[in-house]
Amino acid sequence: MNENELERLLHKLTPADPGAALDARIAHVLSQTSATTRLPLADRFLLAAISSGLIAACLIVFLVASDPTHTAPPPAQQAARLPPPVEQQRLFAQLLRDADLQP
């Protein structure tokens, strides 16, 4: 048998069909998919409103967080509020005396 004869023989064979159940399954999946991708107009407006609201909320949070009046004071200011080292030592010694722990 030469190549052409073999090709002709192969063409005579018909692949087995998976059956109609597969068509029904695909129809079901495609109908479900199109139902979720084609939302009614009212639902689209609702989704757009929710998205806009979320974006606005995020923007407000960002603006509040970046406002200097709502942020912690810089380290230099924090340090300024603490007593100077000599004063700290004096206060600590006073505490020890008050607690009667000084030898």
Place this chain on the structure above:
Amino acid sequence: MPQPDPDDWQHWLARYKAGLFLLARQHLANTHEAEDAVQEGFVKFWLARKTARDPAAYLFACVRTAAIDLRRSRTARHRREQSVSSANPSLFQPSQEHDESRQQIEAALPHLAPEQREVLVLKIWSDLTFAQIAATLHISQNTAASRYRYALEHLQNLLAPKVHHE
């Protein structure tokens, strides 16, 4: 054969279903899993078909990928159970006229290299061109054509002493 209606999925399925199923069965011995692969690949194709340069090649590529992914996702144990428990029906429709040849070809096909078998399935039973086969398998047209020739040559050798002219 004419191209199916681009907006009617049933035309596409009717046109290529048997070829897609046969391709999926080259990767999955179990017919139910092969049907799952055809379903998954076809749905993926249909949702993205408008982005494809060659929709038919894209359809076959989608089903092939789905079949390969499904085969990989099965554990070795599950595959073993499936191969033992499930029947393995014929790849081709029975035909009184060519039934002896059908049985001999079915017996010979597993002896071909998987990449040669794939090209044979796409060329003979899915009517794809070498350009489409190349796009489906991500190979060059020359590679597709040479795999096809090797497949025929190998099949000739396997069938030489068996098939009678019908």
